[in-house]
Amino acid sequence: MEITPPPCLNKPLKFPNKLLMGPGPSNCSPRVLHALSLPILGHMHTETFQIMDEIKEGIKYIFQTKNELTLAISAAGHGGMEAVLCNLVEPGDKVLVAVNGLWGMRAIRMAENYGAVVSQIATSLGNNYSLGQLETAILSEKPDLLFVVQGESSTGVYQPLESLGKICHKYNCLLAVDTVASLGAVPFFMDKWEVDAVYTGSQKVLSAPPGITPISFSKRAQTKIFQRKSRPSVYYFDMNVVGEQWGCVGTVRTYHHTVSSSLLCGLREALAIICEEGIENSMKRHKECTMRLHDGLKRLGLEFFVGDPEARLPTVTSIKIPEGVDWKKITTTAMNTYNLEIGGGLGPTAGLIGRVGIMGYNAQPENIDFLLSVLQKLLKDKCKL
Numbered sequence: 291m292e293i294t295p296p297p298c299l300n301k302p303l304k305f306p307n308k309l310l311m312g313p314g315p316s317n318c319s320p321r322v323l324h325a326l327s328l329p330i331l332g333h334m335h336t337e338t339f340q341i342m343d344e345i346k347e348g349i350k351y352i353f354q355t356k357n358e359l360t361l362a363i364s365a366a367g368h369g370g371m372e373a374v375l376c377n378l379v380e381p382g383d384k385v386l387v388a389v390n391g392l393w394g395m396r397a398i399r400m401a402e403n404y405g406a407v408v409s410q411i412a413t414s415l416g417n418n419y420s421l422g423q424l425e426t427a428i429l430s431e432k433p434d435l436l437f438v439v440q441g442e443s444s445t446g447v448y449q450p451l452e453s454l455g456k457i458c459h460k461y462n463c464l465l466a467v468d469t470v471a472s473l474g475a476v477p478f479f480m481d482k483w484e485v486d487a488v489y490t491g492s493q494k495v496l497s498a499p500p501g502i503t504p505i506s507f508s509k510r511a512q513t514k515i516f517q518r519k520s521r522p523s524v525y526y527f528d529m530n531v532v533g534e535q536w537g538c539v540g541t542v543r544t545y546h547h548t549v550s551s552s553l554l555c556g557l558r559e560a561l562a563i564i565c566e567e568g569i570e571n572s573m574k575r576h577k578e579c580t581m582r583l584h585d586g587l588k589r590l591g592l593e594f595f596v597g598d599p600e601a602r603l604p605t606v607t608s609i610k611i612p613e614g615v616d617w618k619k620i621t622t623t624a625m626n627t628y629n630l631e632i633g634g635g636l637g638p639t640a641g642l643i644g645r646v647g648i649m650g651y652n653a654q655p656e657n658i659d660f661l662l663s664v665l666q667k668l669l670k671d672k673c674k675l
């Protein structure tokens with residue numbers, strides 16, 4: 291052989307156990323890790339279909355929906371964004387994006403890739419939109435689809451959504467929502483709020499592994515998908531065919547791609563855990579942990595990037611980097627010395643903020659206290675510019 295086996299693969303796979311308190315992923319519970327280690331199943335096995343069916347029921351619960359087209363796609367959160375846009379956008383369609391950080395910006399780029407005519411509303415970083423602002427933009431832009439991020443993890447902003455679906459439908463517009471960084475920690479009612487398409491992250495509040503993304507489409511959205519003049523341009527995300535494999539569309543489960551049974555098992559257990567706890571309790575736990583964190587941050591003299599307390603996302607807290615502090619040094623030292631992940635800014639907030647995540651399995655008072663004690667030490671001595 292001209293190319294020989296690389297020596298780096300000749301060592302055992304080993305890395306420290308880290309506490310992931312950045313903007314995601316979060317740690318998986320031992321129960322989820324066990325599920326991930328179960329034997330591989332074939333993608334057309336009876337047991338696999340059973341697990342998929344259980345996952346569909348769990349996703350309906352977390353999204354609070356009865357939508358038939360509810361499943362999990364084999365991709366990270368970005369795949370959810372692609373799937374929503376490539377199924378709901380036909381070339382020439384008008385898409386309006388409410389930008390309040392990086393994720394809205396990414397949605398614009400993707401929608402353009404699918405041939406949409408995209409317009410955007412922008413607010414100053416760290417703020418959300420009032421329903422009035424969104425309605426005015428819908429009235430002037432007359433979009434076919436409005437895209438909103440409920441939990442903007444790049445800024446730590448929470449966007450309220452109640453009544454937005456009704457407003458969209460009054461103007462014949464569909465509503466798509468990114469709940470990757472928010473679902474399970476804040477209220478979300480897909481049917482009651484008339485949301486047409488939603489996806490969330492497996493690796494945030496659900497504390498499942500990344501790479502498998504719950505997604506759901508309303509009846510209105512399904513009508514759009516099934517009556518398209520052109521096929522969605524990405525076969526991998528085409529809900530007509532993905533939906534068949536998941537038993538959501540048609541009567542026969544047809545092979546579309548080899549779904550990872552390991553990821554299915556991980557997600558299935560994570561959904562079972564949140565179903566056992568109940569979403570109301572999960573929200574309460576996140577709220578209590580966030581209050582504990584915020585009180586602690588205030589005691590350390592730190593300031594929040596999001597001024598309005600009502601607009602602060604409980605899952606991702608954004609902190610203004612104090613003058614004279616080297617935040618990069620804080621995150622590196624926290625990782626190297628304490629195996630603790632703390633985040634920095636992202637996209638438009640890079641260099642401006644630090645980000646702390648409280649999500650799912652990690653949302654426990656002892657983790658908050660540990661993080662605060664590490665931050666206190668690092669702010670005190672080492673991490674000055």
Ligand code: PMP
Nearest residue numbers: 366367368393441443468470471
């Ligand atoms: N949307 C939001 C709000 C996110 O926070 C993230 C991940 N940080 C994504 C989308 C993309 O998810 P992924 O990294 O799993 O592709």
